[in-house]
Amino acid sequence: MKHRKLKNSELDRIDAETFKSASKTPLIVILDNVRSLNNIGAVFRTADAFLIEKIYLCGITAKPPHKDIQKTALGATESVPWEYVENTLEVVERLQKQGVFVASVEQAEAAVSLHDFSLQSSLTYAVIFGNEVKGVQQNVVTASDTVIEIPQYGTKHSLNISVSVGVVLWDFFSKLKRL
Secondary structure, three states: OOOOOOOHHHOOOOOHHHHHHOOOEEEEEEEEOOOOHHHHHHHHHHHHHOOEEEEEEEOOOOOOOOHHHHHHHOOHHHHOOEEEEOOHHHHHHHHHHOOOEEEEEOOOOOOEEHHHOOOOOOOOEEEEEEEOOOEOOHHHHHHOOEEEEOOOOOOOOOOOHHHHHHHHHHHHHHHHHHO
């Protein structure tokens, strides 16, 4: 069988308005002091790909509109709902009061490996990704319902945040689709 690359016109893309009314994956992304504008844009684009409910931008995380965010987001800042909240812990506590299960993505004692983490169809999940150097703030890790670690087997044990977001969102999305 030969494979022919699809043209953009063949991709069945939805527009931003259709995205807003589409049924969403019960998943929220929280960015805790992410400094790279390109990483922020990439997170928006990945969140768009998996129909994520919302992104919270916290601390020093920059907000759209910004040309460097737009460069990698490719318009996803117009489709994915987002909100800026200065204090990450405030967002965590607010979501937990609403019944959202909150998980920090971090290397920590007693962390659950991503491939061992089970999801429930009745829950909405929020996943927190931290600063490129310092990770998720300790007080936020402590307040989380769990900590999830992406298994890594090489010498670095460190992934770029945009890669981590892609890995985790795909894992959650695929697990939720099977429920």
